Amino acid sequence: MQTFFIVAILLLGFLITFQIAKASEYVSVLRGEEKSKRQSNRVNAFLLLMFLILGLIGVYYCNVRLSPKILHESASVQGEKIDTMLYITIAITGFVFIITQISLFWFAFKYQASEERKAYYYPHNNRWEVIWTVIPAIALTVLVGFGIFYWFKITGNAPNNAMTVEVTGSQFQWDFRYPGKDGVLGKKFYREIDPANNNPLGQVWDDPANYDDVHVTKDMHIVVNRPVKLIIGAKDVIHDVGLPAFRMKMDAVPGTPTTMWFTPKFTTQQMREKTGNPNFEYEISCDQMCGKGHTGMRGIVIVETQEEFDRWLATQKPQYYAAFPDKDPSNQKKDTTQAKPTSAMVGSINSVKTKQ
Ligand SMILES: [Cu+2]
Numbered sequence: 001m002q003t004f005f006i007v008a009i010l011l012l013g014f015l016i017t018f019q020i021a022k023a024s025e026y027v028s029v030l031r032g033e034e035k036s037k038r039q040s041n042r043v044n045a046f047l048l049l050m051f052l053i054l055g056l057i058g059v060y061y062c063n064v065r066l067s068p069k070i071l072h073e074s075a076s077v078q079g080e081k082i083d084t085m086l087y088i089t090i091a092i093t094g095f096v097f098i099i100t101q102i103s104l105f106w107f108a109f110k111y112q113a114s115e116e117r118k119a120y121y122y123p124h125n126n127r128w129e130v131i132w133t134v135i136p137a138i139a140l141t142v143l144v145g146f147g148i149f150y151w152f153k154i155t156g157n158a159p160n161n162a163m164t165v166e167v168t169g170s171q172f173q174w175d176f177r178y179p180g181k182d183g184v185l186g187k188k189f190y191r192e193i194d195p196a197n198n199n200p201l202g203q204v205w206d207d208p209a210n211y212d213d214v215h216v217t218k219d220m221h222i223v224v225n226r227p228v229k230l231i232i233g234a235k236d237v238i239h240d241v242g243l244p245a246f247r248m249k250m251d252a253v254p255g256t257p258t259t260m261w262f263t264p265k266f267t268t269q270q271m272r273e274k275t276g277n278p279n280f281e282y283e284i285s286c287d288q289m290c291g292k293g294h295t296g297m298r299g300i301v302i303v304e305t306q307e308e309f310d311r312w313l314a315t316q317k318p319q320y321y322a323a324f325p326d327k328d329p330s331n332q333k334k335d336t337t338q339a340k341p342t343s344a345m346v347g348s349i350n351s352v353k354t355k356q
Pocket of ligand 1: 287
């Protein structure tokens with residue numbers, strides 16, 4: 001039944017179009033073909049000119065209206081270069097856009113069909129072809145060249161004083177790992193991933209470098225004016241570390257670590273003062289459509305001073321102690337000073353026993 005209606009509607013649509021075309025043909029015959037042609041030429045030329053004027057006013061209006069909504073000044077040193085590149089690209093393409101669009105629609109209006117002149121047949125000019133091929137090619141090469149230069153910089157070796165944070169994406173959250181006092185991230189192996197036993201990242205516990213690695217979720221702490229190198233990975237599908245305030249972005253690919261580094265310029269606190277927004281937070285978003293909960297993959301980047309960072313890190317326990325509580329020195333201390341078990345505790349111990 002549905003198919004029948006679709007076919008019927010299509011047939012009707014075809015019939016109506018055909019009838020309209022036929023009717024307008026009769027009208028032009030009655031009016032005199034030349035006259036109606038001239039009239040429709042004039043109308044079309046005028047509409048094209050209107051389209052240009054209204055379109056350009058629209059472009060200007062959107063620009064004025066939406067410019068307060070664009071991102072504030074880059075919050076990273078490297079982001080400044082990326083902004084400059086973006087502005088140069090917009091300036092060049094904007095200039096070309098304005099010139100070509102005005103020429104296109106103005107010519108269509110000015111040189112509309114007329115009895116007073118005949119179109120000049122001008123099929124080919126080598127010199128012009130070379131000019132309009134070579135100039136854009138040079139402009140694009142320069143733009144792409146700068147892009148590649150900064151790309152290699154950001155993805156290349158970080159300065160020696162850089163701190164390291166490992167970022168792991170999964171459906172649907174971000175995990176962050178800090179190397180601890182030794183400055184080395186312990187080895188990982190995907191088969192070791194075992195969230196039930198406090199090993200969500202698959203840290204290899206035989207590697208001593210893992211003993212002091214700190215694992216946190218949701219918030220990533222980094223230090224102002226100190227380069228930070230992100231080592232990025234994923235556990236399931238491709239995610240993407242998006243840091244718009246810093247103008248940084250990098251895919252998180254399962255099995256293939258990616259890296260990027262940048263230097264934050266302002267602490268979260270400074271940014272709150274700068275933006276006048278007391279609730280400002282640096283956001284880490286997932287910039288890759290990674291599944292149903294993609295939009296909820298929001299993390300917070302806290303940029304703070306070195307002292308604040310050290311204080312925060314000192315409050316974090318290495319993941320190793322979560323996986324092996326008996327190795328935790330604070331637990332061992334507790335054991336020696338522990339009071340006699342209360343009756344409630346004995347009850348719970350017994351219930352655990354009976355469960356087994
Ligand atoms: Cu994602």
